[in-house]
Amino acid sequence: MKILIVGAGEVGSNIATSLSENHDVVVVDTDPEKVEQLTYSADVLAIEGDGSSLDILQQAGLEEADMLIASTDDDETNLVTCGTAKTVSDAFTIARVRNKTFFQTWTLSEGAFDVDFMVSTNLLTADNVARIIGLPAAVDVATFAGDLVQMAEFELTQGNDLVGQTVAEADRFESLTFAALARDGDIIIPDGDTFIEPGDRIIIIGEPTSIQAFSRTVAPPNIPDESDDIVIVGGSDIGYNIARRLEEQDIESRLIEQDVDRARELAETLQYTLILNHDATDSEFLLRENIDQVGTLIAATDSDEKNLLVSLLAKNIGVQRTVAIVEDGEYAPLFEAVGIDVAVNPREVTAEEIIRFTQERHIENLSLIEDRQAEVIELEIDEDSILTNRPIKESITGLPSAVVIGAVTRDREFIVPRGDTVIKSGDHVVLFVSTDIVSEVMNSI
Template sequence: MRIIVVGAGEVGSNIAVSLSADHDVIVVDVEPETVEELTYSQDVLAVEGDGTSLDLLREVGVDSADLFIASTDDDETNLVACSTAKTLNDVFTIARIKNAKYLETWNRSERAFGVDFMVSVNLLTATDVVRIIGLPAALDVDPFSGGLVQMVEFEVTKDSEIAGGTIAESDRFEGLTFAALVHEGKVTIPRGETVIRPGDKIIVIGRPTSTREFSRVVAPLEAVEGIGDVVIAGGSEIGYHTARLLEERGLNPRLVERSPERARQLAELLPRTTVLEHDATDVEFLVAEHVNEADTVVAATDSDEKNLLISLLSKNIGVGRTVAIVNEGTYTELFEAVGIDVAISPREVTAEEIIRFSEEGSIENLSLIEGRQAEVLEVQVDEGSVLTGRAIREAASELPSQVVIGAITRDGTFIVPRGETVIEAGDHVVLFVATDVLSEVMGLV
């Protein structure tokens, strides 16, 4: 597949590097230093120039491209780039945007702006935040098959009931598959005798009710009773959308915003949210407003440094759980290393959403695992799939060993995958696949 990426910032670069191993990728950026750095640090062809220029797009071969991704930090540039590309070729276009008003316009009209798929960074990130705080023991939560299936990543603490035990001893939850274990940063597929150690991350796939039940043995019971009291620090677009989505769930979050003008605006937009005009780094204010009693604090300002400080202060005064937005992707591990419970990178969330369009075959949804060491993906199988019409035990013999069948849905019904289960054409199958065998697997399923 020939892919052109406009914008070599963190998102564009990550997408380009991730796709370059299997595809012909060209990156366009206006900054010569960025182009030079990408050219020498990664095996990617980078071109200096304006991605909205008709002449430049002709030069880089948009007329023969299969996928066009506009991922600069400017919404309008991305929309114009997609529109320009469409004048040269009916290439599939993806635009990354921050302002949700463009998404609303796009949703109301067919292919507005010349965009085939639009990724709203702020809304996508807020949705991720709400999913995670909805299952408080989780590090990551991704829905599949219209919400019938969840992929959840948990960290095992020394207090976890499963710490020190084996996978076989923990495998007692109906509708749950143990897909992978992450030990010291390395992803492996566990066997029954595999020991689960404190500090490991465990990835499960199953019914939402089963993942919640499992969470109660991973984390202390008081941490998984529900969303509870949520305080959002920062009235950014991500903070606003997080509060709005919580309101839609019938909750009454609190939101702290320093700017008087922005605080007034948010108070008008969020009728069920208590908006507090103050600096969220003021410890005396946090205690006076009983923020220390909150179940979760979401640090959602536009500053990574402030989000880190707010999160650390919240942990220090006794907040149960902290979730921080991290715009600089390289800081994510640092945030979690110093005690922040969950660090969410909007850029990583966006890249994950975009990358699925580059995969061969019909992928409905996917989640990237630990720097793309593996993927959890949903496919709809057809008559030509090696899985169709055969028991899983038999079909699995033709798949690489680095594949786990995590869940099956058929006509809106969840099916627990067992050795004797027969997969039918039209079924949606959620798979865990190591990245190095992904191309082979997609050619089979």
Template sequence: MRVIIVGAGEVGSSIAQSLADSHEVVVVDRDEERVDSLTYSIDVLAIEGDGTSLATLQEAGIDQADMVIASTDDDETNLVVCGTAKTIDDPFTIARVKKVDYLDTWEHAEQGAFGVDFMVCTNLLTAMDIVRVIGLPAARDVDPFAGGEVQMAEFEVRADSPVANQTIRQADRFDSLTFAAIIRNGDVDIPGGETVIQADDKVVVIGSPESVQQFALEVAPNETPDADKELVVIGGSEIGFHTARLLEDRDLRPRLIEQNQARARKLAEDLPKTMVMASDATDAEFLAREHVDEADVVVATLENDEKNLLVSVLAKQLGAERSIAVVEDAEYVSLFEAVGIDVAINPREVTAEEITRFTREDRAENIALIENDRAEVLEIEIDADSVLADRPIHEAVADLPSGVVIGAITRNGKFVVPRGDTVIKENDHIVVFVDTDVLNEVNDVI
């Protein structure tokens, strides 16, 4: 498949890297340095130019393109790219936008508006990610699979966690849970039964939502139940608004702090279950006066990374149990984590993952990327040609490369626990953890 990606920033570069091994990828960007960097770092054709220009798209081979992905940081530019592409030929078009208004218009159009076949909304995706993480104690990342019958979650194990220093065998007390990987010092390893879970490890599990929730309570047993959680959203940005709205949808009543008086009034009108306060959240005295120290979760969604870092650190110093921060610059994620912020969510990474997931639907029905694409969790429907079909797992895995864990099976919409003697049948859906190094090999045989 020939794919043209317009925009070589964090999102476009991440998508290009994910697709380069299996597709013919062309990347277009106005920035000469970005184009040069891609030329030498990824096996793609990089073109310097304006992706809204007819001539540039023709130079990129739009007449031969199967897909056009508009991934610049400007919503209107992305819409124009898709519209322009449709005037030349009929490639499948994907547009990245931040404003939910554009998504609403596109969804309500009888046919795809703006010449867009699939639209990805960064602000809404980020808010959904935040809310999923809030719902699981100690979770850093959460993704649903198989229509919600299966859940993948990544947890950070603190030194005071009861799970710390237990072996996988000791921690594995749940019938429908699989320990897929342990991430330690940046390395992704498949654990065995005697592998010891250490403090500061990140543990990736796959299982039924009930078992994942039970394991979360094992990791952090003192976590407040959802209904009683004290939640504070700092910043009335689009991401902050949608985070509060989605929390309201779960019958939770967050507090939201927004400095701009007019914006605060509008948020108060639109969020009936949320207490909206008009104040400067970088004021430590205000945070103390409003008892932010009692918060179970503080979410920072201000307009820049520096302010999000400041208010997150202030909240943690005051005594807030858990902090989640939106980090626009991916290079800052490690900094946030190093100073004690529990979860740092990069909207561009969330968006790149969603677009990558969609572009791979011919091979997998759902995808989650682990540790910046060091590994992937895939949902795959088994056909008659699969090496797994009609074979027990203990026998079939001998034909799979190392770095693969079958985490869950669903059959006719019902969860099936994957054990060694479980026979995988045609039309089963499996959720499988795969090290990126063996991804292509796994796709070929599964």
């Protein structure tokens, strides 16, 4: 399949790198440095130019393209690009947007803007944050199979009860699978004899109730439950959508917004969220409002620097758990290195959703793990799969070793995958797969 990507920023580059192994990928961007960097870092053709220009799109091979992905940081450019492409091409168009009005218009009017599939960065990010808040101590959470299956990642610090145990000793929950350990930048597929070390990030897949119970066994005593007091700093569109998601879950929160007009607007639209009009970097204000006793603080302003400052200040006065929005993906490791519990990158969340949608074989859901070193993939199994009508202990031998079957669902029922489990056509299977063998696995299954 030939795929044309407009925008070589963080989103576009991630998508291009993921798709280049199995597809003919062409990337267009106005920034010559980004074009040069992508040319040398990925197996793609990168072209300098304005992707909203029909002439540039034709030079990039638009008329032969099967799909066009508009992923620049400007909503209007992405919409114009899709509309321009449709004037001479039948390519399937995907647009990334932040403006909720565009997304609502597209949702209510099929084919609006000549966009076939639209991804709302801010809504996806808010959903991601809401999932993380709901699971104490988790640094990453994703759901699969209509919420019947959950993947969660936890970082284990020195002193945690699981440190020093083997995976067999730690695996005390019936409906869980220990899929992998992330250690020193590497992904390890453990067996029962693998010892858990301080600093390991453990990735588990299973029923949400079991993962919730597991999270309480690994969480430090001061890590809050989701029902504890939650404060959002920043009335950005992401901050607003996080508050709205929490309201939908019957979780009341407080939101601090410095701009008086924006604070008034939020107060009129968020019925169950207390809006505080003040500067969140004022420590006296934070103490006066008892923010030091808050369970979770979410820094969601439009500035990475302010999100870092607010999060560090919150930690300093005693907030138990901090979640920060980080627009620049290169900053995310820095945030976590200085003590921020979870850094959420909207661009990574967006790239993940687009990559899922563009897979050659339809993938029901997908989550990228540890800077794209691995993927958790949900597939619906058909009659021709090597997994069909065979016990897992037999069928798994036909797959590479760096594959773990984490969960199976059948007719909306969760099935614990064990060696004797027989997978049937129509089952949904959640796999943990190292990224470098995804293509091999997809071709095998």
